[in-house]
Amino acid sequence: MSVWIIVGPLLAAGFAALLIGNARARAAVGGELANLHSRLGYYGTYLAILTALPALLALALWLVLERPVIDFAVGRGLPDQVRMMSTPEQTLVTGRINSISEGLPRLSADDLKVVQGARYGVRTIDDAQKVLQANGVVLGSAPEPYIIAAAYDGLIYHNLSRQIMAGVIALLAIGGFLFGYFRIKPRLRARNIVEKVVLGSLISASTIAILTTFGIVFSVLFETIHFFQLVSPDNFFLGHVWDPRFASADNNRGEGQFGLLPLLWGTLFISFVALAVAVPVGLFAAIYLSEYAGPRFRAFAKPVLEILAGIPTIVYGFFALITFGPLMRDIGAAVGLDISATSVLVAGIVMGVMIIPFVSSLSDDIINAVPQSLREGSLGLGATKSETIKRVIMPAALPGVVGAVLLAASRAIGETMIVVLAAGIAANLTLNPFEPVTTITVKIVSQLTGDLEFTSPQTLVAFALGLTLFVITLALNIYALYIVRKYKEQYE
Amino acid sequence: MADEGVIAAAPQTTAARRLNDPALLKRRYAAERRFQLYGLAAILFGLGFLVLLLSSIISNGWSSFLQTSYRLDVRLDPQVIAPDGKRDIDTLYGADYTTLVRAALAKTLGVDMNNRPVRRDLNGMLSRGVDVQIRDRVIADPSLIGKTVPMWLLAHGNVDSLVKGHIDRAIPEARRQLNNRQVEWVDKLTADGILQKRFNTGLFTYGASSQPETSGLGVALIGSMFMMLTVVILSVPLGVGAAAYLEEFAPKNRWTDLIEVNINNLAAVPSIVFGLLGLAVFINFFGLPRSASLVGGLVLTLMTLPTIIIATRAAIRAVPPSIREAALGVGASRMQTLFHHVLPLALPGILTGTIIGLVQALGETAPLLMIGMVAFVADYPVTPLEPATALPVQIYMWATSAERGFVERTAGATIVLLLFLFVMNAVAVFLRHKFERKW
Numbered sequence: 001m002s003v004w005i006i007v008g009p010l011l012a013a014g015f016a017a018l019l020i021g022n023a024r025a026r027a028a029v030g031g032e033l034a035n036l037h038s039r040l041g042y043y044g045t046y047l048a049i050l051t052a053l054p055a056l057l058a059l060a061l062w063l064v065l066e067r068p069v070i071d072f073a074v075g076r077g078l079p080d081q082v083r084m085m086s087t088p089e090q091t092l093v094t095g096r097i098n099s100i101s102e103g104l105p106r107l108s109a110d111d112l113k114v115v116q117g118a119r120y121g122v123r124t125i126d127d128a129q130k131v132l133q134a135n136g137v138v139l140g141s142a143p144e145p146y147i148i149a150a151a152y153d154g155l156i157y158h159n160l161s162r163q164i165m166a167g168v169i170a171l172l173a174i175g176g177f178l179f180g181y182f183r184i185k186p187r188l189r190a191r192n193i194v195e196k197v198v199l200g201s202l203i204s205a206s207t208i209a210i211l212t213t214f215g216i217v218f219s220v221l222f223e224t225i226h227f228f229q230l231v232s233p234d235n236f237f238l239g240h241v242w243d244p245r246f247a248s249a250d251n252n253r254g255e256g257q258f259g260l261l262p263l264l265w266g267t268l269f270i271s272f273v274a275l276a277v278a279v280p281v282g283l284f285a286a287i288y289l290s291e292y293a294g295p296r297f298r299a300f301a302k303p304v305l306e307i308l309a310g311i312p313t314i315v316y317g318f319f320a321l322i323t324f325g326p327l328m329r330d331i332g333a334a335v336g337l338d339i340s341a342t343s344v345l346v347a348g349i350v351m352g353v354m355i356i357p358f359v360s361s362l363s364d365d366i367i368n369a370v371p372q373s374l375r376e377g378s379l380g381l382g383a384t385k386s387e388t389i390k391r392v393i394m395p396a397a398l399p400g401v402v403g404a405v406l407l408a409a410s411r412a413i414g415e416t417m418i419v420v421l422a423a424g425i426a427a428n429l430t431l432n433p434f435e436p437v438t439t440i441t442v443k444i445v446s447q448l449t450g451d452l453e454f455t456s457p458q459t460l461v462a463f464a465l466g467l468t469l470f471v472i473t474l475a476l477n478i479y480a481l482y483i484v485r486k487y488k489e490q491y492e
Numbered sequence: 493m494a495d496e497g498v499i500a501a502a503p504q505t506t507a508a509r510r511l512n513d514p515a516l517l518k519r520r521y522a523a524e525r526r527f528q529l530y531g532l533a534a535i536l537f538g539l540g541f542l543v544l545l546l547s548s549i550i551s552n553g554w555s556s557f558l559q560t561s562y563r564l565d566v567r568l569d570p571q572v573i574a575p576d577g578k579r580d581i582d583t584l585y586g587a588d589y590t591t592l593v594r595a596a597l598a599k600t601l602g603v604d605m606n607n608r609p610v611r612r613d614l615n616g617m618l619s620r621g622v623d624v625q626i627r628d629r630v631i632a633d634p635s636l637i638g639k640t641v642p643m644w645l646l647a648h649g650n651v652d653s654l655v656k657g658h659i660d661r662a663i664p665e666a667r668r669q670l671n672n673r674q675v676e677w678v679d680k681l682t683a684d685g686i687l688q689k690r691f692n693t694g695l696f697t698y699g700a701s702s703q704p705e706t707s708g709l710g711v712a713l714i715g716s717m718f719m720m721l722t723v724v725i726l727s728v729p730l731g732v733g734a735a736a737y738l739e740e741f742a743p744k745n746r747w748t749d750l751i752e753v754n755i756n757n758l759a760a761v762p763s764i765v766f767g768l769l770g771l772a773v774f775i776n777f778f779g780l781p782r783s784a785s786l787v788g789g790l791v792l793t794l795m796t797l798p799t800i801i802i803a804t805r806a807a808i809r810a811v812p813p814s815i816r817e818a819a820l821g822v823g824a825s826r827m828q829t830l831f832h833h834v835l836p837l838a839l840p841g842i843l844t845g846t847i848i849g850l851v852q853a854l855g856e857t858a859p860l861l862m863i864g865m866v867a868f869v870a871d872y873p874v875t876p877l878e879p880a881t882a883l884p885v886q887i888y889m890w891a892t893s894a895e896r897g898f899v900e901r902t903a904g905a906t907i908v909l910l911l912f913l914f915v916m917n918a919v920a921v922f923l924r925h926k927f928e929r930k931w
Contacts, residue, residue, distance in 0.1 A: 064778070067778075067779050191825065195825060199737075199741065199827070202737035202741065205729070205730045205731075205733030205734040206737045206738055206742075206751055207751070208734065208797065209751055209754050209755045209797065209798070212754075212758060212769075212794050213754050213758060215769055216761070216766070216768075216769045219768070219772035219773050219777075220768055220769070222772070223772060280534070281534040281537055281538060282534075283534075284531045284533070284534035284535075288528070288531025288532060288534065288535060289531075289535070291531075292528055292531060301535055301539075304538075304539060304542065305538055307542060308541075308542055310851065310913065311545070311855075311913075312854075312856075312857070312884055313857070314855070314887050314888055314906075315549065315855075315887075315906050315910065318549075318891050318902060319545045319548055319549060321891060322548070322891075323544075323545075323548040323552075353538065353541045384520055384523070385524060385527075386523060386524045386527035386528070387520070387524075389527070390527075407760070410760060411760075413762070414761070414762025414763070414764065414765075415762070416762070416763065416857070417857050417858055417888070420888075421888075421891060421892075441762070441764055441858070444764055444768070444862075445858065445861055445862070448771065448861075448862055449861055449864075449866050462768070463768060463772070466765050466768040469762060469765060470761065470765050473762055474757065474761075477757060
């Protein structure tokens with residue numbers, strides 16, 4: 001039973017309740033709407049909320065809990081030998097059960113009887129397999145009896161669950177409707193009740209932000225703990241070799257080395273080069289735009305610099321891949337240096353250009369916030385404009401500028417697409433900016449694109465890396481806010 | 493001129509002499525000019541890079557909007573298509589249409605199709621998608637069988653590269669993709685007008701393919717559209733609701749402070765972490781299908797939410813208190829004030845914030861890679877639960893493919909993406925200017 005068959009009529013019932021509620025309220029005062037406590041529409045809305053809302057909430061809860069509960073029930077029916085199996089074998093069993101379960105809804109009633117027969121021992125496994133194969137379920141070998149039993153039971157439980165769910169929802173809707181219908185009287189404070197419900201929904205909308213943060217932390221933390229059960233934290237945080245070595249046919253769980261240090265070094269090195277490009281250019285651009293540029297130049301240059309921030313990072317990465325990388329390599333060849341087309345230099349410069357708008361617009365705001373009196377005092381003493389900027393404005397704006405630089409750094413550290421395309425995948429602990437290195441973000445992408453076995457260290461390490469990245473950027477952001485707040489000058 | 497008088501009249505102490513030293517003054521002015529120059533140079537550096545980037549992408553990509561095709565009169569020989577005389581769907585699907593095209597091409601070139609090397613070379617001139625092109629036309633109109641129909645048929649990717657100048661003719665034959673005879677044919681057909689470059693509608697309608705000439709952005713565009721729809725439907729109510737609560741109703745206590753800090757932090761979290769969240773929660777825990785545009789839409793919603801919340805809060809804050817007080821004064825409740833007066837007036841700001849959030853979401857690649865949208869999807873997805881891909885992810889997949897024909901297509905797809913973003917940004921700026929109210 002599809003969800004829409006239930007949601008559709010439920011919404012229609014809610015709409016009908018709206019009209020009925022309004023009509024009943026109107027009838028209760030004999031047409032004199034001024035005698036109602038609230039405006040007419042609120043009575044219909046009240047009835048509609050009572051009819052539809054509890055049912056919808058129950059539906060959502062049921063859908064969330066359905067799969068885990070059914071999986072648990074099916075799992076209890078599996079024989080002990082399955083529980084004794086190693087994890088990869090259990091995953092295989094689950095996979096086979098799932099592929100049959102996906103195919104069962106496609107079966108006609110007769111074909112389903114064959115599978116039912118096989119489950120209860122009346123028909124043979126081969127018959128069932130033939131029927132399944134004819135409907136697009138491909139099984140490598142004849143399935144064991146408990147697999148067919150598990151898949152069939154899963155289907156029965158699913159159908160049962162949907163039927164009970166439909167019944168519960170219908171009961172809730174009808175019950176809510178009747179409860180509200182008999183309470184509609186002229187003295188009913190419908191507006192207050194409706195507004196309380198609306199306030200509740202606004203509050204739940206705003207807690208989504210908290211839920212997201214918790215979701216990020218917990219989901220990543222959960223998998224990271226799994227990872228640290230397989231690979232010790234010392235190996236991860238202090239290891240200086242990155243060689244994950246995916247599991248192959250002969251070694252069940254490949255002995256890989258998961259050292260964070262080369263990745264962390266690559267991230268920091270590239271971010272350093274990016275900041276070395278972005279901070280001078282961004283600061284000088286901001287200074288020029290706020291102190292020297294005329295209004296027309298400013299109106300033209302500022303949006304153009306903002307465009308640099310609006311270009312998607314995949315475009316930067318592609319540009320670095322086909323144009324900038326080869327360009328750097330050719331320049332290097334002309335000067336006698338061996339610059340690789342995917343190197344720290346290439347990725348760092350391109351990332352630096354992407355960050356320029358962050359530094360320049362934040363610094364622009366900060367420089368503009370310095371009061372005019374400081375400037376005028378300095379100029380009055382005979383300083384040139386550049387001396388004023390260097391000796392008066394910049395020290396005053398320094399905390400804000402440092403905050404902006406830290407925020408830009410956190411952006412550079414979390415950047416993915418530019419480094420995926422422009423920096424390479426070789427985990428390299430090197431000081432040479434002309435060689436390829438790789439970063440934390442590149443490795444997260446490469447460990448997770450491909451076939452996943454969710455319990456292997458090769459996949460779980462991506463979560464550990466993600467948690468590291470999250471903590472680093474969070475710490476940088478908090479530190480930036482703290483610095484700005486602590487050293488902010490209070491003018492008068 | 494007043495300076496000289498002041499300088500002459502000042503007492504001649506060491507410090508005063510140093511301060512009034514004209515050489516020092518000249519150095520300071522030179523430093524001033526240099527400083528100004530650095531600032532200008534910085535801006536020009538940024539601008540120059542932007543120009544370099546755009547020109548490189550456009551120069552690599554504009555040729556992908558044209559695709560070479562042959563204009564041939566193909567005889568739909570019934571002996572080849574339906575040898576038993578049956579014209580049912582299975583027969584029509586299974587027929588070898590490429591033979592017919594080879595025959596037509598051989599006739600135009602005046603070569604003998606029975607010669608095996610000639611046949612091999614002819615094959616190298618035609619795209620493998622030619623089979624599908626004719627098959628679709630025959631199935632749509634089986635009455636064409638037996639007639640000679642003029643058609644535009646796709647050329648092989650190598651022919652396309654040669655015509656567009658991407659293959660160097662000076663390389664020796666053994667290392668080139670097309671041998672000398674094929675190059676000769678290409679030149680002859682181009683001169684006769686049979687081989688032409690036409691507007692590449694396939695770039696927008698085809699799905700994924702292993703050959704460049706039959707691959708396109710169709711699936712990616714639909715996937716991106718599904719995701720944008722999901723983002724708008726989910727994040728606008730949630731974002732506006734949250735912002736309205738935080739601005740109008742929330743008491744100033746620790747709980748709301750925590751919510752605010754959280755929202756600001758979420759705006760700065762790297763996008764790849766959202767991808768991990770989507771993988772762990774939506775795919776692993778909730779069991780949604782991988783590569784589905786619904787999951788992509790959910791992840792992008794979580795990313796766009798902070799942007800919309802912050803923009804809506806600013807828009808609500810800009811509505812002057814007098815409006816609220818007037819509404820309360822005529823007897824409206826606080827909720828009625830919010831929904832009937834404040835939100836409609838804040839709508840332009842909310843709209844602009846939403847469009848900016850959508851623009852950011854459209855260009856995001858990293859989180860979509862995590863949830864598995866790097867799939868080879870050849871058919872259009874019909875519902876948001878079917879496998880799909882997205883425009884920036886398609887660019888990534890083509891960029892990492894080795895064939896030369898894909899480089900051009902990647903740049904073309906990038907141009908399409910940048911055009912979308914440019915149009916959306918222009919709409920946002922236009923809306924902001926048109927509906928901006930000065931209170």
